[in-house]
């Protein structure tokens with residue numbers, strides 16, 4: 001690594017040409033966007049572009065730093081916009097890292113929610129136990145990075161209520177989720193405690209349909225679509241950065257307001 005912001009670290013035109021494939025790879029992986037020049041890349045990372053691994057790990061470190069700054073700026077009291085119930089789209093739009101035909105429904109009767117990490121009472125929860133907790137509803141916009149959005153109506157126990165109930169350490173940094181389809185995900189504690197963060201069990205007043213996460217999915221008004229895991233099977237409270245399915249592929253971890 002060279003020290004950042006050294007003008008002599010900017011490579012000449014020939015080197016730039018040589019490394020167009022690197023820039024394209026980084027773009028494809030979502031680490032940089034919009035034809036950022038290689039010179040800018042060197043300025044940003046302080047790295048020798050002849051070592052793609054160094055550039056990539058520096059960009060990942062930079063993106064983690066951005067996550068931390070965004071988490072600091074997160075206002076726990078600011079509410080995302082909500083909409084009238086008449087705007088709820090039925091049925092909602094589907095997305096996953098595979099086709100809707102390949103959704104494997106979860107059996108709500110045998111489903112258990114496993115708990116681990118910094119939680120006092122780690123007993124697994126059944127669906128009826130979860131449904132007996134106080135509920136809250138919200139009509140919010142779902143925004144997917146693939147370029148579409150819809151207004152949806154979600155009901156479930158606020159994650160804060162659940163975390164308090166099981167004696168989670170609310171000073172821990174992360175809440176991590178596992179899902180039935182192997183789509184790990186995680187959020188910062190401030191977002192976990194935000195009033196518009198629900199363990200949703202209903203859409204538009206009905207139980208979630210299979211494609212949308214039955215029996216339980218995370219639904220947050222303050223974050224992009226991919227941060228909302230469906231078919232949750234386990235929750236962990238931890239101080240160790242857990243990452244997530246798209247985050248490991250270079251997408252922003254914070255990804256929210």
Ligand SMILES: Nc1nc2c(c(=O)[nH]1)N[C@H]1C(S)=C(S)[C@@H](COP(=O)(O)O)O[C@H]1N2
Pocket residue numbers: 092093094095096097098142143144145179180181183211212225226227228229230231
């Ligand atoms: N378990 C799981 N959760 C997931 C995904 C997934 O592939 N698996 N995709 C995410 C993405 S990219 C989006 S946009 C939303 C889509 O949720 P929806 O089908 O309810 O619109 O779910 C998110 N949660």
Ligand SMILES: [Mo]
Pocket residue numbers: 095143144145146225226
């Ligand atoms: Mo998405």
